[in-house]
Amino acid sequence: MLKNDGIISPEELSPVVPPADRLARGPVAIIECLQDIPCDPCVSACPVKAIKMKEGITDRPLLEFDTCTGCGLCIPKCPGLAIFVVNMKHTPGMATVSMSYEQLPVPEKGQEVTALDRSGKDVGKVKVVRVVNPPGYDHTAVITIEVPADQVNNIRAIRV
Numbered sequence: 001m002l003k004n005d006g007i008i009s010p011e012e013l014s015p016v017v018p019p020a021d022r023l024a025r026g027p028v029a030i031i032e033c034l035q036d037i038p039c040d041p042c043v044s045a046c047p048v049k050a051i052k053m054k055e056g057i058t059d060r061p062l063l064e065f066d067t068c069t070g071c072g073l074c075i076p077k078c079p080g081l082a083i084f085v086v087n088m089k090h091t092p093g094m095a096t097v098s099m100s101y102e103q104l105p106v107p108e109k110g111q112e113v114t115a116l117d118r119s120g121k122d123v124g125k126v127k128v129v130r131v132v133n134p135p136g137y138d139h140t141a142v143i144t145i146e147v148p149a150d151q152v153n154n155i156r157a158i159r160v
Contacts, residue, residue, distance in 0.1 A: 007118050008032060017153060018065040027070020027087040027096075030153075031063050033080055045077040072098050072132075076140040085144075086152045095152040096129060098144040106133055106141045107160050115147060116157040123155055 018028045031042065031051070038058045042051050050067035051074060053059050072085045075098060085098040107113050107128045115123040130144035147155050 008034060013153070016063070018063075018068075022065045023086065023088045023152075026089045027072075027085050027098075028065060028068050029063055029070060029072075029074060030084045030086060031061050031074075031078075031082060032084070032156075033060055033078070033082040035080075036060060039079065041077040041079065042074040042083060045074045047071065047073060072142055075100055075142045076137040084156065088149060088152065090146060093149055094146050095149045096144050097147055097152060097155055098130070098142055099156065099158075101141045101143040101158065102139060103160070105160060106131060107143060107158070111160075113145065114159040115145065115151070115155040116159060117154050118156050120157070122159075123151060126155070126158070128158075 012034055016031055022028055036058050040053055040057050042061050043053060048067055048069055050064045051061050054062050070085050070087065075083050075085060078100065081100040087096045090096045109128055109131050111128045112125050113128055115126040117123050126145045126147050128143060129146050131141060133141035143158060145158060
């Protein structure tokens with residue numbers, strides 16, 4: 001359950017964040033869906049079947065970290081905008097975070113944007129390194145930003 005302020009606590013995140021050895025191997029999803037609601041489009045979106053529902057459609061999705069390839073196909077399918085792909089192997093000291101973006105204007109590759117934490121507070125300026133927005137994503141762009149490696153589990157949104 002979420003705290004009263006609606007912001008996910010570190011304790012609530014610990015089971016959904018991949019272990020350090022998995023993060024070190026390359027891109028992997030983080031599913032921050034912490035509510036038991038009837039939803040499972042991420043399960044069918046995963047081409048390697050790394051996402052499963054523990055007991056049914058009203059349970060939270062479980063990610064098999066070692067099976068996940070970090071492809072990101074689950075990101076635009078999540079109606080709660082709760083799936084991110086992190087890549088700690090981007091460059092020394094830097095990582096990437098890929099996330100859903102459903103606002104206009106959609107940022108462009110190379111553009112500088114403001115990174116935000118879970119509470120919407122400004123974390124600093126970051127660079128957009130990839131934008132994927134095909135028609136099949138139904139107006140949900142997947143934006144990848146380059147972030148300081150120590151902020152990879154903190155930054156969860158952007159402001160253009």
